[in-house]
Amino acid sequence: MADRSLRGMRLGSQSLQSEEGVTFSPRVTSTYQQADGTTFEVTFAADAEVPQVWESPKSGQEGILLAADGKLTVLEESDAKVPRTHWDMLLERRTRGELEELLNDRLDVLRARKGQQKVGA
Structure with missing residues (x-):
């Protein structure tokens, strides 16, 4: 007969592994501002190159990266890729x-x- 302690647990609902001893990689949070002034945050690995433009996961609109002082970063022409058809x-x-x-x-x-x-x- 099955162990009664596992009876109340749903399969796949919880991991039996703990985060003890796990070292997470360093991360940075970048803030983007949409044309309407709304901001959203995206977390990247600390060693990743942060893109100047990112699509909002909620609205789907593009946001421009805000600098540490809260001002919009200037888009460089060389960084903007022209989509190929x-x-x-x-x-x-x-x-x-x-x-x-x-x-x-x-x-x-x-x-x-x-x-x-x-x-x-």
């Missing part, structure tokens, strides 16, 4: 002429397949 990535691998040829080939296949389908089905 799928089209940009395609143009890195193929020329526009190659892409047009591939498109025409696929369109021909689709047109041929459509021509084989029964009309009115």
Whole structure:
């Protein structure tokens, strides 16, 4: 028969391990301010590079890092990454002429397949 002391405990609800002897890594808390003036905090490892922009976990809006004196940090142009689109990535691998040829080939296949389908089905 099962031990009665475990009967009241729910499976997976509590860890049986303690934090005794565990050393946590050093952390820093950074504050970000959204365009509407709302602030939120994010905790990073002390040795991590803290980004100047972070998305709020509650609102989804971007916040700009506040300096220790409470002023907004200035965004550097070199740090801002311009997002690449799928089209940009395609143009890195193929020329526009190659892409047009591939498109025409696929369109021909689709047109041929459509021509084989029964009309009115």
